[in-house]
Amino acid sequence: MANSANLATKTTMSSLPLPTDIITHEIFAKLPVKSLLRFKCVSKSFNALISSPEFIQLHLHESRSSDTNHLGLILADEDRLKLYSIDLDSPDSSVTTIPLPRTPDLWKSPVVSIVGSINGLICVRLVIDIRGFDPYKHILINPCTRVFREIPRCKRTPMAKVFGSFQSSFGFGFDDLNVDFKLVWIVDFLRQANYLFDPVDPVNVTGREVIVYSLNENTWKLTDTVKEPKDSVRTQNGALIKNHLLHWIFSGSNYRYGYRIGCFDIQSDKWTRDVPLMQLIEHNNSKNNKFCVRSLGVINGCLSLSTITSSSKVLWILKDYEAKESWVKLFHINQFLTSHFFDFIQPSFCFRRKSKYEVLIPKFHRQELFWYDIGQGTYDSLKPVIKIPGFVSGCFFRESLVQIPGGHHISQDI
Structure with missing residues (x-):
């Protein structure tokens, strides 16, 4: 070069x-x-x-159409204003540190996490003030060009004026029809306080609002309101399929198996048909081996789901999104191996390597990452990632030159 x-x-x-x-x-x-x-x-x-916009779109198209072209993994250090970008295409999986911009209203030690990624842009969430209705600051950043833009905080909504306690979940995607990046905020208002994200009993949820931020309009808009919902959000971030379909797991006693996967289309800003779980749960749930849905994500463009039983932890993928009964078991890890090495499997960290038998998963306490060989049941350390202390969230992204309107470059002396 x-x-x-x-x-x-x-x-x-x-x-x-x-x-x-x-x-x-x-x-x-x-x-x-x-x-x-x-x-x-x-x-x-x-x-x-x-x-030029034409070349930026051409390069993005090439990146999307390639299985291995410029794929990166982004991890967030929850205790520091830093992101770590891991180049999985390089022989040594090199790590690049990306500082986040500091602003006057940030705590000295804010809690940092990643909402999601699309078209090479990363949406980062920072907790800055737990006293107000909107305790978060969201930042859009292109980790390759080091350009970022802050998303304005949301004004108090009708339900927020009545109920003080709430639990939040977010999703980030791209509206292809309107060429617009959007951030979705699901707010479950609670009868009792619950300051940290911890899936709650549906009976504690007294109302729900869905608020959508449009980058084009630079505004938040209330798009859906539900009084006395019969379920609660179980996943902190939405799983994105086809750029514009965001998915969350909900739980409620009125469901036959306790769970449902809700889908929100950011092109119409409306909920669509749920993704069925019937076949998957019916075949794997029993009194002696209780089936628990744990987390939701995306692997190689397919919706994925992790579950726990008394004997193993399993990762599933929905191979054909249009055939909603096509859930397939990708791999499982027995409880003995899990208790010694792995926390519960998070689809957001999983990526299938060139070899279709390997996936990337985090070790217990999330300080190390491993390539897990599905066929052999063995793992190899991804050594550069071991040096990253206590990452709490992450996602995969495709390198891009996509610009952020109104963005600024991160200062090199941060």
């Missing part, structure tokens, strides 16, 4: 021996963002090409 950069400094787009179309589609569109950012400094013509 260094030789290519030296050659490029002596040329312009017009003097290159290859046609511009080949350079754009066959070379530049397949390069990692880091290399493209360097090429922007070579000449005005390179800068204009790589900065």
Whole structure:
């Protein structure tokens, strides 16, 4: 790459021996963002090409269509204003530290977590003040370009003026129809205080509001209100499918098996049909081996679900989203191995390697990550990640040049 950069400094787009179309589609569109950012400094013509909306979309399309093209893992250090980007395509899975911007209203030690990622942008949540209705600050950041933008805090809603205690869950996605990034906030108002996220008994939920933030409009909008809901949200972040469909697990005593998966479409800002769990639970639930749904996520574009029984912890995937009964067991870990090595399996950390028999999962206490061989039941340490202290949340993302309107560069001296 260094030789290519030296050659490029002596040329312009017009003097290159290859046609511009080949350079754009066959070379530049397949390069990692880091290399493209360097090429922007070579000449005005390179800068204009790589900065153009057409090329940014071309590069994003190439990244989406490739199984291994520029895939990264982002982890959040809950006690520090830092993100860690792990390049899973590099031989040594190199780690890059990304500082988060500091603002006057942040605590000295805010709680940091990741909501989700789409089109190369990461949505980060920080708890800054537990006394108000909206105790969070959300930041959109492109970890490759180091550009960020703060999302304004939400004003007090009708139910918030009546009920003081609540529990929150968020989801982040992209509205392809309106070309708009959106953040969804589900607020379950409680009869009794519950300051930390801990799935509550549905009888304690006295009301629910769904509030949606639009990046295009830079505003929050109340889109759904439910009085006395018969269930409660069980997952802290929504699982995103097809860019615009966000999913959460709900639990309630009125359901036959205690759970449902609700789907919210950010293109219409409305709830759609639930994703059925009947077949999956019916085949695996018994009095002697109680079946508990634990967390929801996405693996290689498929909705995934982790469950716990008295004998094992299992990860499922919905192979065909349109065939809602196509839940398939991806792998399971017996309780003995889990108690010694692994916490409950979180789909948000799982990624299937080039070999279809390996997935990336966190070790107990979330200080290490391992490649787990599904076929052999063995694991290998992903050594660079071991150095990351106490990461609490993470997600996978595709590198992109996607711009954030109104964004700012993170200062290098933070």
